[in-house]
Amino acid sequence: MSVSRSVLCALLAGALGLALALAAPAQAQFITSVIKGQEEAATTYAPEVPPPITRAYNTKVVVHLETREVTARLSDGVEYTFWTFGGHVPGKMIRVLEGDLVEMHLSNHPSSKMPHNIDMHAVTGPGGGAASSFTAPGHTSVFSFQAINPGLYVYHCATAPVGMHIANGMYGLMLVEPRGGMPKVDREFYVMQGEFYTKGIHGAAGLQPFDMNKALHEDPDYVVFNGSVGSLVGDNALKAKVGETVRLYVGNGGPNLVSSFHVIGEIFDTVYPEGGFTLNHNVQTTLIPAGGAAMVEIRLQVPGTYILVDHSIFRAFNKGALGMLKAEGQASETVYSGKVLDEVYKPEGGAVQSTEAAPKPLVAKSKAERIEFGKRTFNQVCAACHQQNGQGIPGAFPPLAGSDFLNADKERAIGVVINGLSGAITVNGKPYNSQMPSLQLGDEDIANVLTYVYSQWGNKGHEVKPEEVAKHRKQ
Numbered sequence: 001m002s003v004s005r006s007v008l009c010a011l012l013a014g015a016l017g018l019a020l021a022l023a024a025p026a027q028a029q030f031i032t033s034v035i036k037g038q039e040e041a042a043t044t045y046a047p048e049v050p051p052p053i054t055r056a057y058n059t060k061v062v063v064h065l066e067t068r069e070v071t072a073r074l075s076d077g078v079e080y081t082f083w084t085f086g087g088h089v090p091g092k093m094i095r096v097l098e099g100d101l102v103e104m105h106l107s108n109h110p111s112s113k114m115p116h117n118i119d120m121h122a123v124t125g126p127g128g129g130a131a132s133s134f135t136a137p138g139h140t141s142v143f144s145f146q147a148i149n150p151g152l153y154v155y156h157c158a159t160a161p162v163g164m165h166i167a168n169g170m171y172g173l174m175l176v177e178p179r180g181g182m183p184k185v186d187r188e189f190y191v192m193q194g195e196f197y198t199k200g201i202h203g204a205a206g207l208q209p210f211d212m213n214k215a216l217h218e219d220p221d222y223v224v225f226n227g228s229v230g231s232l233v234g235d236n237a238l239k240a241k242v243g244e245t246v247r248l249y250v251g252n253g254g255p256n257l258v259s260s261f262h263v264i265g266e267i268f269d270t271v272y273p274e275g276g277f278t279l280n281h282n283v284q285t286t287l288i289p290a291g292g293a294a295m296v297e298i299r300l301q302v303p304g305t306y307i308l309v310d311h312s313i314f315r316a317f318n319k320g321a322l323g324m325l326k327a328e329g330q331a332s333e334t335v336y337s338g339k340v341l342d343e344v345y346k347p348e349g350g351a352v353q354s355t356e357a358a359p360k361p362l363v364a365k366s367k368a369e370r371i372e373f374g375k376r377t378f379n380q381v382c383a384a385c386h387q388q389n390g391q392g393i394p395g396a397f398p399p400l401a402g403s404d405f406l407n408a409d410k411e412r413a414i415g416v417v418i419n420g421l422s423g424a425i426t427v428n429g430k431p432y433n434s435q436m437p438s439l440q441l442g443d444e445d446i447a448n449v450l451t452y453v454y455s456q457w458g459n460k461g462h463e464v465k466p467e468e469v470a471k472h473r474k475q
């Protein structure tokens with residue numbers, strides 16, 4: 001009994017050793033691979049995908065990305081100030097080869113109000129590069145990494161408040177192509193989902209500011225592909241021919257929602273779930289997590305218009321997560337016999353009903369209670385930028401702790417929290433020239449949060465009453 005067991009153990013150990021020996025060389029090969037020469041990365045705006053890499057060696061790939069804050073169309077009649085990598089949402093797609101040395105140059109355009117950085121999920125290293133790429137407006141940061149693991153990876157900004165930078169559109173995809181290349185297909189497209197949280201409801205016209213509260217509640221007004229409603233609809237539809245194979249590189253920037261990615265009228269012949277290389281076949285809908293990606297492949301057999309959706313279906317028909325893939329060519333009546341209608345498809349946008357009721361504010365009965373309620377609001381809303389200890393972040397967010405600016409003028413402080421603040425200011429002798437958004441807080445909340453702030457960190461201890469906030473609004 002004990003003999004046969006030890007024989008079995010020896011056999012197992014031998015088999016394991018053999019497996020390890022077989023696996024080891026391939027691993028070792030690319031990590032220590034020689035880097036030959038240097039080239040500029042091929043990058044593309046969605047829905048274009050950079051061409052397949054045909055090199056049979058590793059090189060240093062130089063990637064230039066520029067962060068820019070731009071006001072552009074979110075939907076018909078609706079504008080939004082996007083924070084972007086490369087001026088568009090999603091950011092430019094980057095394609096490198098497994099084992100390449102990637103040298104990232106991140107430039108923040110001088111017109112930016114905010115510092116930005118980049119967390120690349122393809123990076124093996126702390127913060128995915130974020131710690132090495134914090135970049136003030138008008139500066140460039142450089143860092144490099146080896147693309148060790150093949151796959152499809154999200155990159156995004158990770159500057160505080162991280163959620164706000166992502167919610168404003170700071171994400172894109174990087175493909176680390178496996179050695180030997182991806183299998184050949186006829187067409188490749190780049191599609192990335194993301195949500196937007198606006199002060200007005202879906203369809204409300206004009207320039208819409210970011211709404212922090214809706215973002216906290218994960219309740220977006222817009223869920224879109226490639227940065228705007230209709231970016232892949234009508235004339236902008238993806239186009240292919242019957243008989244062709246199509247691969248979609250699909251990312252999800254979030255910041256909050258998981259996508260149930262589906263193409264109406266098609267079945268994914270192959271899915272690379274989560275952007276890795278365990279293949280799945282014959283899939284109807286694939287989950288793409290926030291901050292994740294997948295490759296899906298379709299062979300087009302029947303002409304017509306196929307609709308890309310997030311199958312959390314109100315998002316598709318009421319919030320914008322709808323695109324089109326048009327296939328032209330010969331009908332195949334065996335595969336599909338019905339009449340195929342190809343007409344302009346009008347999503348229901350604009351007519352969304354809202355029954356949003358304003359939440360009841362916390363009404364404080366004493367100064368102590370006001371401070372207690374204000375602390376909650378501070379931690380939920382203000383701490384993302386000014387930090388929980390009120391110290392702020394040098395060069396980006398001014399301190400509230402011992403702030404001469406705050407303590408000098410209570411009326412002005414009320415105005416800052418009601419309206420937000422932009423332009424050059426000096427706090428405790430240090431210059432700031434950035435932007436605080438209007439946070440859409442009610443009178444009670446503002447009174448509470450400012451009373452809390454004044455009660456902390458050596459500040460002057462003023463109480464701010466809701467009546468004072470209301471009075472200030474009327475001025």
Ligand SMILES: [Cu+2]
Pocket residue numbers: 083114115116117157158159165170
């Ligand atoms: Cu950013």
